[in-house]
Each structure stands twice: as C-alpha cells, then as structure tokens.
Amino acid sequence: MAGKSGSRVPGTLKGLALTFKTAMQTMFPKRGIKTLIPAPSIGAMTVQYPHEADLPTPRARGVISLKEDNCTSCMLCARECPDWCIYIEGHKTLAPPRRAGGKPRSVNKLDRFDIDYSLCMYCGICVEVCPFEALFWTPEYEYSEARIADLLHDKSRLGEWFQTVPDFQPYESGSEAKVEKVPR
Amino acid sequence: MTSVTDRQKLQYIAAQAADARVNVELETEGMTLNLGPQHPATHGTLRIIAQLDGEQVVHAEPVAGYMHRGYEKLTEVRTYPQITTLVNRIDWLGSFANEVPFILAAEQLMEVEAPERAMWIRTILFELSRISNLILFLGDMGVQLGAVTPVFFAFRDREFVLDQIEAATGGRFHPNFDRIGGLKDDLPKGWLESTKGSMDKVREFCDQIEDLLLGSEIFQARTRGIGIVPADVAMQYGLSGANARASGIDWDIRRDNCIGLAYPELDWKVWKHTDGDSFARFWVRIQEVREAAKMVDQLCDGLPAGPVMAKVPRIIKVPAGEAYVATENPLGEMGYYIVSEGELTPFRVKIRSASFSNMSITPWLLRGVYVPDIITILGSLYFILGDIDR
Numbered sequence: 001m002a003g004k005s006g007s008r009v010p011g012t013l014k015g016l017a018l019t020f021k022t023a024m025q026t027m028f029p030k031r032g033i034k035t036l037i038p039a040p041s042i043g044a045m046t047v048q049y050p051h052e053a054d055l056p057t058p059r060a061r062g063v064i065s066l067k068e069d070n071c072t073s074c075m076l077c078a079r080e081c082p083d084w085c086i087y088i089e090g091h092k093t094l095a096p097p098r099r100a101g102g103k104p105r106s107v108n109k110l111d112r113f114d115i116d117y118s119l120c121m122y123c124g125i126c127v128e129v130c131p132f133e134a135l136f137w138t139p140e141y142e143y144s145e146a147r148i149a150d151l152l153h154d155k156s157r158l159g160e161w162f163q164t165v166p167d168f169q170p171y172e173s174g175s176e177a178k179v180e181k182v183p184r
Numbered sequence: 185m186t187s188v189t190d191r192q193k194l195q196y197i198a199a200q201a202a203d204a205r206v207n208v209e210l211e212t213e214g215m216t217l218n219l220g221p222q223h224p225a226t227h228g229t230l231r232i233i234a235q236l237d238g239e240q241v242v243h244a245e246p247v248a249g250y251m252h253r254g255y256e257k258l259t260e261v262r263t264y265p266q267i268t269t270l271v272n273r274i275d276w277l278g279s280f281a282n283e284v285p286f287i288l289a290a291e292q293l294m295e296v297e298a299p300e301r302a303m304w305i306r307t308i309l310f311e312l313s314r315i316s317n318l319i320l321f322l323g324d325m326g327v328q329l330g331a332v333t334p335v336f337f338a339f340r341d342r343e344f345v346l347d348q349i350e351a352a353t354g355g356r357f358h359p360n361f362d363r364i365g366g367l368k369d370d371l372p373k374g375w376l377e378s379t380k381g382s383m384d385k386v387r388e389f390c391d392q393i394e395d396l397l398l399g400s401e402i403f404q405a406r407t408r409g410i411g412i413v414p415a416d417v418a419m420q421y422g423l424s425g426a427n428a429r430a431s432g433i434d435w436d437i438r439r440d441n442c443i444g445l446a447y448p449e450l451d452w453k454v455w456k457h458t459d460g461d462s463f464a465r466f467w468v469r470i471q472e473v474r475e476a477a478k479m480v481d482q483l484c485d486g487l488p489a490g491p492v493m494a495k496v497p498r499i500i501k502v503p504a505g506e507a508y509v510a511t512e513n514p515l516g517e518m519g520y521y522i523v524s525e526g527e528l529t530p531f532r533v534k535i536r537s538a539s540f541s542n543m544s545i546t547p548w549l550l551r552g553v554y555v556p557d558i559i560t561i562l563g564s565l566y567f568i569l570g571d572i573d574r
Contacts, residue, residue, distance in 0.1 A: 012400075012401070012402065014399075015396060015399075015400045015402075018395050018396060019333045019396065022333070022337070022392070023333075045340050045343070056350070057347075057350055057351040057354075057372075058372075059350070059351060059352070059353070059354040059369075059372065060350055060354055060355075061354040061355055080263075080265070080266070082262060082266040082269055082270070121269055121358075122355065122358065123266075123268075123269035123358070123360045124354065124360060124368075125265060125266065125269065125360075128368065137354065169372040169373060170372070170373045171370045171371065171372065171373060172370060172371040172372065172373055172374070172375055172376060172487075173373075173489075174301070174487060174488070174489030174490070175301075175370040175371070175489070175492070176370075176489070176490060176491045176492075177369070177370045177491070177492065
C-alpha cells in the first residue's frame with residue numbers, strides 16, 4: 001500500500017506539469033517559455049469580439065436576404081417553411097409593356113414580405129425552394145435586438161441584407177454541379 | 185469475460201446487503217437525493233431520484249421527459265423535407281448523424297439511391313459529427329471527476345471539426361444538408377484539404393487527452409472497476425454503440441449492417457474492451473475518435489467524382505409502405521421506423537434513439553454504488569438529453 005501511494009504522487013505531478021505546459025503554450029506560442037515575452041493574442045484560439053469579428057464561411061446561414069425585384073409573391077417559401085414564419089402579401093398590377101405598342105403586362109407587386117427571426121429555424125428550405133432567385137443566405141450575424149418584436153424583418157430590411165450576399169464558391173474537383181451566380 | 189461475472193456477482197451481493205441493512209439496522213437513516221432536473225452535473229434535464237443508505241445507493245430511478253418536444257408527433261404534420269430540420273435537433277452534438285437514417289429509410293421507400301459521391305460525402309460528414317460529438321465527451325468526462333482542463337481543450341479542438349461542417353453545410357450544429365436522393369450541395373473548393381488538416385488536430389487532441397486523463401492515476405482509480413456492465417446485461421437493456429462495445433459485445437452497425445454508406449470500402453477496425461467499466465467506455469470512445477479520423481482521411485482521398493443528387497420529383501411523396509433503417513450514431517444505434525400512406529407527410533415515425541436505451545440501465549447499474557460514482561457512471565454512459573426525450 002505504501003508503495004502504491006508513493007507512485008501516486010509523481011502521477012499527479014506529471015498531470016499537473018502537462019496541464020501547465022499546455023497552458024503556457026497559449027501564453028508563449030510555439031517557442032515555449034524560452035523567450036519570456038508573453039504573446040497570448042497569437043496563441044489564443046478566440047478573438048476579442050467587439051474589437052475584431054470572426055469571419056464566418058461564405059456558406060454560413062446567418063440571415064436571409066431578399067431581392068425584391070425577383071419575388072413574384074408565389075408563396076412557395078411561406079408554404080414550405082416548417083414553422084410558418086414568412087408573411088407575404090401582394091397584389092397584381094399592370095406594368096408598361098416591354099416593347100412599344102405592346103399590351104401592358106400583369107405583374108405581381110409585393111406589398112409585404114416579413115421574416116420573423118424569432119421563429120426562424122435557419123433550415124434554409126425557403127432559400128432552396130425559391131424558383132425565382134429572390135432569397136439568398138448571407139453570413140451576417142449582427143442583428144440581435146432588445147425587443148423580440150424587432151426581430152421581424154420587413155422587406156426593406158431584408159433588402160438591405162442583399163448587399164452582403166457573397167458570391168457562390170467554386171466546387172471541389174470531381175463535382176458536376178454548376179456554380180450559380182448571384183443576380184446583382 | 186469470467187472476471188466480469190465475478191464482479192457482477194459481487195455487485196449483486198453488495199446491493200442486496202445494502203437493501204438488507206436499511207431494513208435491519210434502523211440506525212442508518214435512508215435519504216432521498218435528487219440529482220436534477222437542474223443540476224450542473226446532469227447533462228441537460230435528466231432527474232435521478234437516488235435513495236441512499238449512508239453513502240450507498242439503494243435504489244435509483246431516472247425521470248426523463250422534462251425536455252420532451254414531441255418530434256414523433258410533429259413529423260406527422262410536416263413534409264419529408266421539413267422533417268430533416270426537426271430531427272437535426274434530437275442529438276444536437278452530432279446532428280448530421282440524425283438526418284442520415286431518416287433519409288435512408290425514406291429513400292428505401294421511394295426506391296431511389298443516392299449517387300456514389302453523395303454517399304461518400306454523407307459518410308465524411310457522418311464521421312465528422314461523430315468526432316465532434318465524442319470529443320466533447322472525452323473532455324466532459326474529466327469534468328465529472330473534477331479535472332476542468334480537458335473540457336476546455338475539447339471545446340477548443342471541437343471547433344476545428346465544426347468549422348469544417350459549417351464550411352460544407354452552412355450550419356455548425358444543424359446542417360440540414362441531407363436530402364432524399366442525395367445532398368443539398370457539393371463541397372466547396374479546398375474543403376477536403378482543410379478537413380485532413382483538422383483531422384491531424386483531432387489526433388493531437390486524442391494524444392493530449394490520453395496524456396491528461398487515461399494515464400492519470402486519479403482518473404484510473406475513479407473509473408476502473410466502477411459501473412461494470414456485463415455483456416449479457418448490456419444485451420438485455422438494449423445498450424448499443426460504444427457502451428455495448430465496452431462490455432465486449434462485438435457489434436457495430438457500420439460493419440455488420442451497413443446501408444447506404446461507404447463503410448465497406450474503408451479500412452478500419454471496430455474497437456472493443458472486455459472490462460465493461462467506466463474506464464472501458466472512455467477508452468473505446470477515444471479509439472473510436474481516432475478510427476473516425478482515419479476513416480475521414482481515407483474518404484477524403486478516395487472521393488469519387490460525379491453528381492450529388494439523384495433524380496427525384498420536386499414534390500416528394502413517399503409511396504405507401506414501411507421501412508426501418510438504423511445507423512451507428514455517435515451514441516449508439518439510432519433508427520427510424522417510417523410508416524407511409526403515400527401522402528406528403530409520413531403516417532407515423534418511430535424514433536429509436538440510442539440514449540434512451542443507454543440511460544434505461546441506470547437503475548440496475550447504480551444499485552450499490554457510492555454517491556460520487558453516480559456522476560462518473562452517468563458521465564461514462566454518455567447520453568444526450570435531446571436524444572432521450574425527443
């Protein structure tokens with residue numbers, strides 16, 4: 001028993017030394033404690049958020065943006081949404097004809113397009129089902145609000161997000177998918 | 185296995201002795217200890233009502249259901265594409281793995297098969313979600329014993345894997361990337377290379393955890409010989425995954441009953457341990473993370489070219505019929521039993537989640553153990569509350 005307890009102390013010390021060594025790797029990255037200049041900002045895995053922001057990947061599902069001109073208020077996104085957090089209203093109007101002398105065209109004018117981000121599950125089904133390229137993901141994430149009602153973004157606010165939509169990335173080799181273009 | 189049955193007998197005797205002592209020695213007053221539903225040492229909101237005699241547990245009863253979200257019922261009023269976003273939330277630490285069995289079962293009913301490239305990418309993401317899930321267990325097991333450092337390492341190194349999942353799918357925790365007939369999108373350029381880089385980080389983490397915990401004598405003293413599950417008891421309670429393999433049951437769905445994933449084409453090994461104690465469960469999982477990192481490397485090297493989506497109708501109606509598909513999820517066997525009547529929504533979905541069965545052994549396992557060991561045993565059984573309550 002005495003021998004066993006004797007061997008237990010070095011084991012504990014070994015563990016403590018390992019923990020200390022790893023902790024020091026953050027303070028003195030790469031070179032160890034040989035150079036006594038601590039550089040925690042290099043070894044740290046986190047960023048100091050309000051001063052510097054972490055960049056999400058271009059595919060990150062941050063917020064949904066709307067290109068209003070492309071929306072025909074077909075209601076596909078509102079119907080496919082799993083928790084029905086998209087509200088759309090629209091009416092038909094007559095637009096001037098494309099060519100001179102033609103008949104005026106009947107187009108769908110969007111009155112209301114709201115997404116309630118307090119309900120949104122960020123599944124991306126609406127973006128996927130949209131047949132007219134009106135909805136896009138952007139990786140922006142700084143839109144927290146003090147009041148829950150302010151999380152309802154209307155079509156002008158959703159339109160502002162459209163400026164931040166990144167281009168689609170090229171695919172990995174061997175892929176047969178075609179890289180789509182964002183209609184800017 | 186003989187040593188285990190001896191230990192089992194001893195545990196039975198100890199439990200019966202503990203029972204008898206409460207009845208006979210009236211001096212020791214029984215006490216009821218509530219662990220949870222809100223307790224830092226429980227994962228989520230599991231409540232354990234433990235009746236104690238001194239320091240020993242006489243009877244322990246798990247109470248689940250504090251976080252029941254009714255997914256089985258919700259699936260009856262959601263279409264098939266919508267259900268994948270719901271089932272993401274069952275085991276939230278390895279969410280991509282939750283989608284795969286559901287999609288495979290639906291594909292079986294629709295008689296479509298995903299293209300080979302989609303199958304391989306599915307397997308990559310499946311293993312990445314296994315790694316990100318089990319890394320957190322490896323760090324968390326230290327916290328159960330009072331070692332706080334490993335969990336910070338776990339959160340740090342898990343981020344490398346989650347970054348890869350986010351770069352491919354767009355979501356760190358809820359990918360919603362799997363579709364009936366393939367995948368939502370192909371991988372972005374440079375993803376395979378950076379994934380292999382993150383696998384090196386994972387292996388480094390495993391070595392570090394092995395240094396910190398497995399070699400530590402305190403850790404061994406707290407886990408070796410504690411919470412022993414013999415193989416026959418594990419079978420009776422329906423344990424699966426690493427918990428079953430730690431009891432010496434050589435059973436892995438990835439190898440024995442693989443449907444629709446690329447495991448048969450890989451070179452890998454199913455790890456098992458004969459002890460069945462908390463230490464064995466930890467050891468099997470650390471080997472599984474290493475094996476998964478090895479598999480991801482092979483999958484990244486041999487990814488076939490081609491499309492990632494088969495031809496499926498735009499509006500998905502699954503023909504009438506029944507299908508059950510189970511896969512080896514990070515926590516164990518997870519399966520979906522889908523009954524379809526040819527509508528847009530399934531008629532009934534039964535979700536077999538691993539954690540519920542893994543947790544159901546606790547009344548048997550906790551009988552006769554000491555109070556501090558409750559936490560390590562629960563920690564080593566490793567369940568996710570979302571997976572229990574669904």
